Amino acid sequence: MSVLLIEKGYLLPGNSSGVEIPFGFILIEDDLITVVSEGDPSEQVRNTANEIIDAAGQIVMPGLINAHVHLQQSLVRGLADDRAVWDWVQNVAFPVYGEMNPDEVYLATLIGMVENIRSGTTTTTDNQTVRSKAGNFEAAFRAAKDSGIRYKLARGFNERGVPDQFIETADEIFEDMAGLYEAWHDAENGRLRLDFNPHTLYLVTEETMLRVNEKALEWGIGMHLHTAESEDELNKFVQETGMRHVEWLADRELLGPHFQLAHSVWLNGDEIEKIAESGAVPIHNPVCNMFCGSGVSPVPQMLSMNIPVAMGTDGQACNNGQEMMDTLKWAINVHKLNSRDAMILSPEQVIQMASRNGAFAFGLPEDIGSLEPGKKADLIIVDLDDPRMTVPTLNLPSLLVNFARAEDVVTTIVDGKILMRDKKILFLDEDELVNEFKQARTGLLKRAGIH
Numbered sequence: 001m002s003v004l005l006i007e008k009g010y011l012l013p014g015n016s017s018g019v020e021i022p023f024g025f026i027l028i029e030d031d032l033i034t035v036v037s038e039g040d041p042s043e044q045v046r047n048t049a050n051e052i053i054d055a056a057g058q059i060v061m062p063g064l065i066n067a068h069v070h071l072q073q074s075l076v077r078g079l080a081d082d083r084a085v086w087d088w089v090q091n092v093a094f095p096v097y098g099e100m101n102p103d104e105v106y107l108a109t110l111i112g113m114v115e116n117i118r119s120g121t122t123t124t125t126d127n128q129t130v131r132s133k134a135g136n137f138e139a140a141f142r143a144a145k146d147s148g149i150r151y152k153l154a155r156g157f158n159e160r161g162v163p164d165q166f167i168e169t170a171d172e173i174f175e176d177m178a179g180l181y182e183a184w185h186d187a188e189n190g191r192l193r194l195d196f197n198p199h200t201l202y203l204v205t206e207e208t209m210l211r212v213n214e215k216a217l218e219w220g221i222g223m224h225l226h227t228a229e230s231e232d233e234l235n236k237f238v239q240e241t242g243m244r245h246v247e248w249l250a251d252r253e254l255l256g257p258h259f260q261l262a263h264s265v266w267l268n269g270d271e272i273e274k275i276a277e278s279g280a281v282p283i284h285n286p287v288c289n290m291f292c293g294s295g296v297s298p299v300p301q302m303l304s305m306n307i308p309v310a311m312g313t314d315g316q317a318c319n320n321g322q323e324m325m326d327t328l329k330w331a332i333n334v335h336k337l338n339s340r341d342a343m344i345l346s347p348e349q350v351i352q353m354a355s356r357n358g359a360f361a362f363g364l365p366e367d368i369g370s371l372e373p374g375k376k377a378d379l380i381i382v383d384l385d386d387p388r389m390t391v392p393t394l395n396l397p398s399l400l401v402n403f404a405r406a407e408d409v410v411t412t413i414v415d416g417k418i419l420m421r422d423k424k425i426l427f428l429d430e431d432e433l434v435n436e437f438k439q440a441r442t443g444l445l446k447r448a449g450i451h
């Protein structure tokens, strides 16, 4: 058994009591947290440890959960700047996605994971919104297996409204999903998971949505859907169906705790009520919503109704970053600005969105999202040495949200394994990965005709 001891840290367990431990230790046995305690460990406890991390002057907290990303967008990052969403999706993303092969998906996913791990993320839900070449979904899972990150593939599909090469029939979707479910769901000590990911409501049929939802419930997996992201797409959907997105989903009784509503920007009061009643999980992507000019999600209202709103960065091309630690500050400030109320959200609420609520979105609310005995050892250590962090009072949540940046994360641990220590990624050579990735990307963009 491997025993890892983290001692002398400021502990922010992030459990429902909100208690902080100004000086304490955490014991990890294999993949699980077994002790979270104040003070110093006994000599006996110290002697059982194979490895000891001294976290003096550092914050130990739950790993952040990035509940909505598109890691293959590493390949098209920087090509969507200052363009409308559907313009760059059609003219940049689709030509590249149509060409990318499993080796390229593997490298893009892996480099995206490194970026997440560096900035304090221990868990990601990765949307691959289209099926392109055979083996691409498997390549993403292989990258997750090799990196050690906790990972869920939201396997995308489209039945209309996209180039022909991405269109799949319901039977094709089910057959492929069955193979992925068998091979990858719950694999690697439960670290890997799978979701159905109808790209968005206007790109799939009603019949398939109903079938897929039934299958998701039968298999015990999630549904992940881009929902009410921009006003434009909502208006078009209303014209087509006479209903708003969440209204349509609720009318068909699809919503439940397994259902993740990425973005949830354009919601009315009735729809928020329906989300609250159903237990569905909205995912707030504040930086992407600003980047794409989509609007401001009614997050404070949803949180006040005990809806477990989770948080994400969205893809590298519609945010340009994967830094969840930095997203905390964007998240609190966008709502202060929008409401003109400096008290509209607390730092504690923002951290909860990125940790405990993210665990609901990932489908493991009992296992991840806080530091408690019996939970998975997914945690990060944040350094307080930077001059930026020298403040007279040690209010940990405020320090993390208002002062900390991605580069302050020094150590990232997932499932009890150290993936980054003292800012060094341990599972691969980063320079080699960057070189390989750049080469692959250059070849791919050339093949796709993107200059």
Ligand SMILES: [Zn+2]
Residues within 6 Å of the ligand: 068, 069, 070, 127, 226, 262, 314, 315
């Ligand atoms: Zn997205």
